[in-house]
Amino acid sequence: MSTVNFAEKLAKISEQWSPKIIARMNDYDFKLVKLQGEFVWHDHKNTDEAFIVLDGELTIHLRDRDVVLRKGELFVVPKGVEHKPEATKECHLMLIEPVGTVNTGEAGGTMTAPSDVWI
Amino acid sequence: MSTVNFAEKLAKISEQWSPKIIARMNDYDFKLVKLQGEFVWHDHKNTDEAFIVLDGELTIHLRDRDVVLRKGELFVVPKGVEHKPEATKECHLMLIEPVGTVNTGEAGGTMTAPSDVWI
Numbered sequence: 001m002s003t004v005n006f007a008e009k010l011a012k013i014s015e016q017w018s019p020k021i022i023a024r025m026n027d028y029d030f031k032l033v034k035l036q037g038e039f040v041w042h043d044h045k046n047t048d049e050a051f052i053v054l055d056g057e058l059t060i061h062l063r064d065r066d067v068v069l070r071k072g073e074l075f076v077v078p079k080g081v082e083h084k085p086e087a088t089k090e091c092h093l094m095l096i097e098p099v100g101t102v103n104t105g106e107a108g109g110t111m112t113a114p115s116d117v118w119i
Numbered sequence: 120m121s122t123v124n125f126a127e128k129l130a131k132i133s134e135q136w137s138p139k140i141i142a143r144m145n146d147y148d149f150k151l152v153k154l155q156g157e158f159v160w161h162d163h164k165n166t167d168e169a170f171i172v173l174d175g176e177l178t179i180h181l182r183d184r185d186v187v188l189r190k191g192e193l194f195v196v197p198k199g200v201e202h203k204p205e206a207t208k209e210c211h212l213m214l215i216e217p218v219g220t221v222n223t224g225e226a227g228g229t230m231t232a233p234s235d236v237w238i
Binding site for chain 2: 001002003004005006007022023024025026028030047048049050054067068069070072073074075076077078079081096097098
């Protein structure tokens, strides 16, 4: 039960594409992640996933369109909807999703990160 | 499935202490609220509640201490923990909590607001 300051937590993150847990609410985690470049196509079969951009700009490619998210914007990817995040410059992002949600869903691959690391 | 811009949504809120839903993730709502002054002591018996300050400063009184939250800070009040929000100047806040969570918990009273209003 302590206050979480996003800037302080972000300052501790160096590795990109590796979400770190900063808080938990019931069985949901708040995670921060820095990302740049292109992620992999994936979905989450059993859950929606919320994206909030804290700094920079994020494109979420969907199969039928692109969603551009800027600082101070939120987007919820519904469960089962394929998406591919991409950022030209480094983007600072908060994810809210159920405990144990893996960043690559069921797609796997080298960009898969642990889902249980706190910072 | 649309992008939510916090500033645009906040501009549509005039009434204080009346949370408005801006997005839903599974069975959780993201709500925005403007508040100033003192709320009532209450708790939520069945759920944690996440507070993120988007602008201004919020004090969350707990029975054993006060938590001060500033812009860019997050705090999760655990279920069953009594709390009383207070803000000297108008504070812009995001709440994340299960669908149907009532702002005053089971305390009731004149500050109780509908929990199902989207903006």
